[in-house]
Amino acid sequence: MGEFFRISEQTMCSVGVDIGTTTIKVCVVQGTKILTESQVRHNANVDGRLGVQDARKIITEAEALLRVRTALKPL
Numbered sequence: 001m002g003e004f005f006r007i008s009e010q011t012m013c014s015v016g017v018d019i020g021t022t023t024i025k026v027c028v029v030q031g032t033k034i035l036t037e038s039q040v041r042h043n044a045n046v047d048g049r050l051g052v053q054d055a056r057k058i059i060t061e062a063e064a065l066l067r068v069r070t071a072l073k074p075l
Contacts, residue, residue, distance in 0.1 A: 017062060021053075024062045026069055036069050 013035065018025040025039040042061040044053040 015066070017066070019058060019062060024058070024065055026062075026065050028069065038065060038069050040065050 011030065013028050013030045016025075016027045016029070019042075023039050023041050025037070027037040028035045040061060042053075042058050044055075044057040044061070046052040046054055
């Protein structure tokens with residue numbers, strides 16, 4: 001896992017988010033340097049419904065991961 005850090009308002013970075021079937025991955029880069037990267041299992045499968053996932057849970061987990069890894073404030 002990458003280190004925790006705070007992105008200042010003047011820091012220009014790129015953020016990549018990969019939302020997969022079982023995990024969400026986040027990577028923050030500045031130029032060619034990886035500042036932080038992390039992943040979390042979203043456990044969004046709906047019980048008893050093969051192939052159905054809770055989209056709201058996935059988005060909530062993605063937002064939380066982005067906030068924790070980049071110290072972003074909610075809009």
